[in-house]
Amino acid sequence: MYRYDEFDERFVRERVAQFRDQVSRRLDGSLTEDEFKPLRLKNGVYLQLHAYMLRIAVPYGTLSGRQLRQLALIGEKYDRGYGHFTTRTNLQFNWPKLRDIPDILDLLADVEMHCIQTSGNCIRNVTADHFAGVAQDELEDPRPTAELLRQWSSLHPEFSYLPRKFKIAVTGAEHDRAVIKAHDIGLRLRRHPDTHETCYEVSVGGGLGRTPMIGKVVRDYLPKPDLLAYLEAIMRVYNLEGRRDNKYKARVKILVHEIGVEEFKRRVEEEFARLDGPSVNADPAEIARIAAYFAPPAYETLPEVSRVLEATKAGNPAFARWVETNTTPHKAPGYTALTISLKPIGEAPGDATSDQMRLVADLAEQYSHDELRVTHAQNLVLPHVRQRDLFAIWQKLGEAGLASANIGLITDIIACPGLDYCALATARSIPIAQAIQQRFADDERQRLIGELNIKISGCINACGHHHVGHIGILGLEKRGIESYQITLGGESTENAKIGEILGPGVAAEDVPEAIERIVEVYLTQRVGNESFIESVRRLGLAPFKAAFQEVAHAVA
Amino acid sequence: MAAAVKRPPLPAILLANDLLDGDIVFATAAPDGALVWTRDPAHALVAADDPAAERLEAYAANQLATNHVVDAYLVDVAIEGGLPVPRHYRERMKTLGPSNRLDLGKQAGEGIDAQSKRVSA
Numbered sequence: 001m002y003r004y005d006e007f008d009e010r011f012v013r014e015r016v017a018q019f020r021d022q023v024s025r026r027l028d029g030s031l032t033e034d035e036f037k038p039l040r041l042k043n044g045v046y047l048q049l050h051a052y053m054l055r056i057a058v059p060y061g062t063l064s065g066r067q068l069r070q071l072a073l074i075g076e077k078y079d080r081g082y083g084h085f086t087t088r089t090n091l092q093f094n095w096p097k098l099r100d101i102p103d104i105l106d107l108l109a110d111v112e113m114h115c116i117q118t119s120g121n122c123i124r125n126v127t128a129d130h131f132a133g134v135a136q137d138e139l140e141d142p143r144p145t146a147e148l149l150r151q152w153s154s155l156h157p158e159f160s161y162l163p164r165k166f167k168i169a170v171t172g173a174e175h176d177r178a179v180i181k182a183h184d185i186g187l188r189l190r191r192h193p194d195t196h197e198t199c200y201e202v203s204v205g206g207g208l209g210r211t212p213m214i215g216k217v218v219r220d221y222l223p224k225p226d227l228l229a230y231l232e233a234i235m236r237v238y239n240l241e242g243r244r245d246n247k248y249k250a251r252v253k254i255l256v257h258e259i260g261v262e263e264f265k266r267r268v269e270e271e272f273a274r275l276d277g278p279s280v281n282a283d284p285a286e287i288a289r290i291a292a293y294f295a296p297p298a299y300e301t302l303p304e305v306s307r308v309l310e311a312t313k314a315g316n317p318a319f320a321r322w323v324e325t326n327t328t329p330h331k332a333p334g335y336t337a338l339t340i341s342l343k344p345i346g347e348a349p350g351d352a353t354s355d356q357m358r359l360v361a362d363l364a365e366q367y368s369h370d371e372l373r374v375t376h377a378q379n380l381v382l383p384h385v386r387q388r389d390l391f392a393i394w395q396k397l398g399e400a401g402l403a404s405a406n407i408g409l410i411t412d413i414i415a416c417p418g419l420d421y422c423a424l425a426t427a428r429s430i431p432i433a434q435a436i437q438q439r440f441a442d443d444e445r446q447r448l449i450g451e452l453n454i455k456i457s458g459c460i461n462a463c464g465h466h467h468v469g470h471i472g473i474l475g476l477e478k479r480g481i482e483s484y485q486i487t488l489g490g491e492s493t494e495n496a497k498i499g500e501i502l503g504p505g506v507a508a509e510d511v512p513e514a515i516e517r518i519v520e521v522y523l524t525q526r527v528g529n530e531s532f533i534e535s536v537r538r539l540g541l542a543p544f545k546a547a548f549q550e551v552a553h554a555v556a
Numbered sequence: 557m558a559a560a561v562k563r564p565p566l567p568a569i570l571l572a573n574d575l576l577d578g579d580i581v582f583a584t585a586a587p588d589g590a591l592v593w594t595r596d597p598a599h600a601l602v603a604a605d606d607p608a609a610e611r612l613e614a615y616a617a618n619q620l621a622t623n624h625v626v627d628a629y630l631v632d633v634a635i636e637g638g639l640p641v642p643r644h645y646r647e648r649m650k651t652l653g654p655s656n657r658l659d660l661g662k663q664a665g666e667g668i669d670a671q672s673k674r675v676s677a
Contacts, residue, residue, distance in 0.1 A: 027575070048578075051573075095578075430656045
């Protein structure tokens with residue numbers, strides 16, 4: 001894992017001291033709310049529906065046991081004993097008091113964490129594939145790139161007042177688990193077919209929200225050493241020409257859409273040619289220094305398959321089901337990447353109590369080389385687990401209510417906090433997720449349905465990624481009540497696609513039945529081992545629309 | 557955080573977030589008649605006519621300017637069982653707490669003394 005050097009340490013500590021002073025000036029009246037708001041937002045402090053909210057950056061979703069234990073402590077001491085993991089792989093506390101926040105930031109700095117750039121019109125927390133460094137389909141670990149971008153973008157003077165927020169994601173694998181096509185910039189490490197050098201495929205202009213767009217490729221093979229200069233060229237074109245008159249049209253996706261991808265590319269290439277690359281690009285020694293932090297841990301030499309694991313699975317069907325659902329093949333023989341579901345039936349997706357955080361921190365230290373990951377799907381990953389240790393981990397997770405065998409299944413729902421917490425929300429998300437989970441709680445039925453991603457947002461801003469859910473649910477207000485619009489066919493992978501609306505919105509209580517009808521169409525019409533999304537691709541929207549509209553019209 | 561927003565239909569109450577804690581607070585009348593803040597929505601002063609609403613608006617402006625609260629605005633209410641209940645579900649959430657965590661927020665009696673604690677749907 002990356003460790004702060006003296007510059008990182010001093011930078012974060014100075015920022016805490018600065019914010020402590022800003023809070024005290026706000027409290028003594030020297031700063032008005034209008035003056036203070038942009039300052040607090042730059043430090044991750046929002047004012048939400050019931051209280052302040054603090055958003056803590058988890059760079060590229062990577063945490064150590066010590067860091068997660070510190071988050072547990074903060075949750076217990078300054079909040080209500082739980083936190084919420086978000087689709088940006090950050091952690092949010094829902095109830096901090098403004099007067100306590102400088103102390104919380106000090107506790108975070110003690111474990112090399114902060115809240116800088118988790119809000120505001122700047123480059124936000126850079127995310128990466130949650131199986132970075134361990135996935136079998138990976139060409140190269142994306143985290144050194146993500147860390148380089150974190151350092152480059154932190155308080156970058158030119159990019160601190162962008163037209164709007166800006167999100168970057170990186171993957172080094174064939175299969176996109178980082179939703180790179182729904183980011184302002186998406187980077188994919190790939191090999192050049194002729195030179196065989198590792199390059200970046202650069203996509204720009206993806207994004208969800210009010211105007212969802214899939215990112216367009218602007219460079220197929222960007223040489224790795226040119227990364228910062230090329231990104232700086234993109235940022236400059238955006239900063240100069242992105243709209244500032246209308247916040248809904250201020251994202252780079254709108255600029256790319258309005259001038260067209262070819263013209264956007266031309267302007268970026270022009271700027272890139274003008275830039276003094278060597279002065280912008282990172283020193284190769286610095287790149288090597290960063291990369292060294294992400295060297296694989298010292299794996300034991302183990303057989304490909306653990307006999308202990310196979311024997312335990314044979315004697316315990318529930319355990320076997322969990323292993324089948326929640327583990328991912330690992331580069332190192334005898335190891336696995338374990339996803340811990342934060343979607344137990346009936347709980348808020350992505351929430352974890354301080355006790356649960358401590359348990360996962362212990363497990364990371366004991367069984368996963370002191371490393372864990374946060375996924376954009378609001379789950380946690382122990383990336384380096386010996387297969388033979390899975391049973392012990394499963395037992396401990398079970399005692400804490402964290403052994404749900406549902407990763408990728410219909411109850412592994414992404415949901416934003418929605419109107420239960422969020423001041424921007426137009427409808428609730430969490431109770432909708434809970435009702436769907438209850439409806440599909442049966443393990444066997446979930447397995448029968450197979451992979452199916454439901455994603456729920458409580459407003460048009462789409463923090464719950466509903467546009468790219470196989471089934472997306474958007475909560476809106478319609479004539480003074482909550483109404484839910486359902487979309488179908490979205491995908492968040494390398495086949496990224498925006499889902500299409502099935503029909504009129506339905507009331508909260510009718511959502512589970514609507515989902516049921518959609519699933520029934522799939523179960524009756526699927527061919528062979530076809531997954532839900534494969535069936536949707538083959539069948540098109542029509543049969544699903546017809547089934548959905550029966551529900552919509554029955555309740556209209 | 558501008559205080560001047562369009563006045564909602566009456567009757568209405570004034571709510572805000574406490575600057576220090578972020579908690580939702582409601583304008584209420586102290587025994588001497590002066591306006592003060594309470595954390596209990598049951599005690600919110602209901603403005604039924606324009607002069608009463610203007611008084612709440614003036615209090616909001618004063619309290620924002622003197623840095624006691626943030627995001628203060630009037631909310632139209634219905635009177636149910638003698639208590640003011642916001643007509644819109646968003647503001648109703650503010651008087652209750654997260655609907656998935658009935659153990660948290662005003663619905664759990666946080667910041668509200670036991671005698672005046674009310675039961676809300």
